Amino acid sequence: MVKGLSDFIRKAREERREFLYEYEAKEVLRYAGLCTTKQIVSKNVEEAVKAAEEIGYPIVLKIASPQVLHKSEAGGVLLNIKDSEGVRSGYTRILNNVKSKLPEAEIKGVLVQEMAPESTEVIIGAARDTQFGPTVMFGVGGIFTEVIKDVSFRVAPITVKEANEMIGEIKASKILEGVRGLPKADIQAISTIIVKVSELMLDHPDIEAIDLNPVLIYEDGAVIVDARFVLEEKKKPVREHPPVGELKPLLDPSSVAVIGASTNPEKIGHKILRNIVDAGFKGKVYPINPRGGEILGLKAYQSVLDIPGEVEMAVVIVPANLVPSVIEECTRKGVKGAVIISSGFRDVGPNGAELEKQFLDMARKGNLRIIGPNCQGVSNPRNGFCATWPIVDAVGNVAIISQSGSIALEIPTFLAANHSGYSKSIALGNKADVDEADLISLLAEDGETEVIAVYTEGMEDGRRLMEAIRKASSSKPVLVLKGGKTEAGRRAVLAHTGAMAGSREVFEAAVKQSGGLCREDLEELCDAAKTFSTLNIPKGNRLLVVTSSGGAGILSSDACEEAGLALAKVSESTIERLKEALPDYCILSNPLDLTGNAYSNPSMYRDALDIIIEDRGVDMILVVFGDPIPDAYDVICEQVKKAREYKIPLVANYIGGADIQEAEIDGLQKRGVPVFPTPKRAIRALSQLWNYHKQVTRLNGG
């Protein structure tokens, strides 16, 4: 607890202020060991003159009033006052300005401040994000931050190293390196402030937001010129989450009851039962239908309680109002998990939310975990457990967690079309109980899962998500697509940082901070999942492109720069070897251009790759088939294996191939060479492998 802060907060609360005065805020910062401009509050002109002399000219005068939030706009700030005469006239001017612009403002006095020498301005802010709690923002200069929105975020606590990353990742960071005659900024001084602000936010839950704006940065040190602390209105309760271990029955059950199974083929209650049967589920299946009888050749029970044996999990497809009683019966039966497909809960408003709470309370009491409601179910293709629709039969190592059902099934559909596959797919719907964090933690330990792909529109408790991602990321990549655009901060008037911290920017910063990889759209998510499902992680970012198309080579070079990969510099000895192995017309550079002659002479691909793979300067390879090369896989099959041995990820792009293109792409992908429709998509996918390498290194403290 920083000295003075609790007193200031108490005083503000008493005065029904939602913020600290600037001089209070700066007092707090000074106690916290940070450098602020010297300041004295004056109640009249004479006090102001005295204060100015004590501080030393030039000085700044600023209005102190609880009603004046934007001091400059109210004419409440005068800079660079050089003598007592200036203080006298300035004092009057400020009061007149404020009185004419905001007649009701209660004037507490005028703050006399040291005038810090001009230098580069930065802004450091903090706000409590609704999902992630205390979050710190960094940006350069008022205009860069507010007009260009060139800022970076991290979730507190923030290490010095993370603070340095924040400073480095904004576009304008070059300004701090001292371009155009500007002084080189003291980066350490900035990161010290960031870390301290992060600590203040963590230690003082009463503070909702902090704005340090501007902070002047010098070659040696930094001075906080203006500071604003906004106090929190009220706290939000955090939901409890049971331990994760009990989730397994939901994804890999030995027996399942389909509650609401129907004889009508048009009904979801029928379709799901049929999918479980058709996908070849090997456990026991019990249709539940009040009319009993038989459905799809299986005996139907009137209640889950009537089933003779044990039931591990239930799929629930009954009208919303019946769900609580169904769940209650399930807990009595000892069912461990339920996937509730039915909608009509939180998704339809307060009445539905009440119903949702009802069955959740029952479930909690009975140790029953729930996926959904209002979800599209789950699928585990390895054991043929398809409690969703449609059936996507493509076993693989990508696990999908998606708030949206369509996306939960689209990713498997995409993977299947690309000769890849999935281990589990879970559609989360309303997330009454189980959420993304639960499942990421579970799948982190799942031996059948090597990649986790997540689509989410946000989480109530973002810190649990961060923990889960951090835990999983050290052993497998977590790819995240966030849906939902930036929301304006709810108290934008009081603090700039709040307004800047749209949910998406903070979300993506938090995912990155925890070791996850954010993707910008569904296609990028799918491409990355496909790539990680097949390829090794490279040891570096140096890409070599082998192409028969000069144009595709040029597009590759363009894409490489954008994606943060480097074109590998091939060694002299490799060039010598290539010269011997390839015809004269080949352009022995990177991209290595075999020219259109590859059409008549495809074995050049083989010869080129054989040599390139052995070059230690090459970390990954893109092969462009820019012609209808038949049997492309066969041409390079030995080299594909060799690249695997050398742990060099190899992908392909196949263009201009007319009729045979689709079959050729199929042939390559079937045998483990991911193919992308353009060089750009191939390179963007490869760049994710490299980004994951960096994330793992970072998580391991590298």
Next chain:
Amino acid sequence: MVKGLSDFIRKAREERREFLYEYEAKEVLRYAGLCTTKQIVSKNVEEAVKAAEEIGYPIVLKIASPQVLHKSEAGGVLLNIKDSEGVRSGYTRILNNVKSKLPEAEIKGVLVQEMAPESTEVIIGAARDTQFGPTVMFGVGGIFTEVIKDVSFRVAPITVKEANEMIGEIKASKILEGVRGLPKADIQAISTIIVKVSELMLDHPDIEAIDLNPVLIYEDGAVIVDARFVLEEKKKPVREHPPVGELKPLLDPSSVAVIGASTNPEKIGHKILRNIVDAGFKGKVYPINPRGGEILGLKAYQSVLDIPGEVEMAVVIVPANLVPSVIEECTRKGVKGAVIISSGFRDVGPNGAELEKQFLDMARKGNLRIIGPNCQGVSNPRNGFCATWPIVDAVGNVAIISQSGSIALEIPTFLAANHSGYSKSIALGNKADVDEADLISLLAEDGETEVIAVYTEGMEDGRRLMEAIRKASSSKPVLVLKGGKTEAGRRAVLAHTGAMAGSREVFEAAVKQSGGLCREDLEELCDAAKTFSTLNIPKGNRLLVVTSSGGAGILSSDACEEAGLALAKVSESTIERLKEALPDYCILSNPLDLTGNAYSNPSMYRDALDIIIEDRGVDMILVVFGDPIPDAYDVICEQVKKAREYKIPLVANYIGGADIQEAEIDGLQKRGVPVFPTPKRAIRALSQLWNYHKQVTRLNGG
């Protein structure tokens, strides 16, 4: 010709200077009617004091020396000098600074300048682009321009309207609107300077670059504080281009000689002949082979001169050194056009370039036009003329012009896979004669072409390209993908603008200025071509999304904002009608969410679309099938037709459909509903329709 300028240029040339002194440059600008800071050159301290008094304090001192290009960095600038004492000490300080940093610098004196009041700084620059000639750049503030590279370009001449667009399109343009207490800038004053700089560059070919940096902008007026004029070293000759009319035989010949036709099926000379035959060419085909005989059942001639009848065009596939004599024979035979596939010309260095010049000279004399050399040929699927490889048999209305052969064939391959097609595809290769501008002009008049898609790595004479695009764009969209990354300007040391104007930025600005649409990668180019080939141009940018997937709806909203489209606001009466027509669980908003229930009740798509199409607030529609909806086209077929009648472009996204997805996408596309793999790609493609609408309006002076 601006007064004084020629004298200053002559003097600089005499003194072997490649630039004008600042005071000369500002003199020129003053004569041109622009406002600069007052200035007097002083040769000694007393002159400086006198000048300062004449100008009025505060003043600025700047070194005047031909060797000091970056005055600030050399310590050659002192700001805000307030009295004669300051002038005296400043004068000495500047000389000492410069002498210690650049001992050899020849000092011409010290410039005494008016100190303009602080305000927002902008930079206006101009450079001669290697492709487009005089080009003007605009940016805000030194740091925004140089660190963030937030600048805009236009090719001269520039109208006031275009200058205003330039000012509006930079990210930081909000600064000029007066945010954060900054003054609202006099936009007209800025555009006046831009237009004047554009005129100076056009009127004075001796000027290679102009830098006005900074220009201070006030609420009323602007003052140029520093100016630099760089003189050109030497001029580049411009190639002549014959009129376009003669190109038609190249793309739609009545007879063709395949010179270098081979009996060996592995050789390109065989493959092309076979493709011409296989694709069903209806004109006469004459194989030419020195050995005569028969190839593919056709009589082979030893020379084009031996052919009995007329020959309209020739495809040439002989070794490079034989090409000149082949072309010579062709001109003697009266052949009108040749596509030269052979490589080994400019592509292999100076010797090849000489060979290229040889055959080009012959062709010019004989009125023979040439595509290539070193190209992958041409294809016209409507008349079965496939002088390329592979055959892509998909007749449609997209014409492809591509410097790269693989890309020239990839776009038709993509279109074919999407049930669209092409009218002509031309691979340009070395562009010895025919280039993009020629073909765009030709295809602008082609009745079979409704969309032109271009891949280029740049043109020698960019202004011809601009003219061609301008001409074509009023009747059909010209989509352009530029390959090749930014090159550093060749004389970066002398002028910032030169360094900023990388080929790509200027290229894209020039395309846009002429009414074309730039795409950022091959996939975007293909998507846009497919969209334009099928859909109407909308009258506005208001999109309605109908979806069964909430997640896809959210991704659509996200994409909408990024792409510059607006989510349509549906009218109250439409909402009422929807309420009646659709079940309660539908979310009657935009996106209009039919929810997962659409899976069991797909006729909701029909009902919803039927009503939405009639809403006057809806300009385009995206339908998301977020479930395996079978026979999707049949469900909405009447509404697809209705949308066409209402001139509302309608596209679809089909996800999560497992096995049936591919066939369903196929079914929709076959019947004229373009389908995209993600909402983002669908919306990005739609946004191009809207951008084209805006371009046409602009070209028509709207």
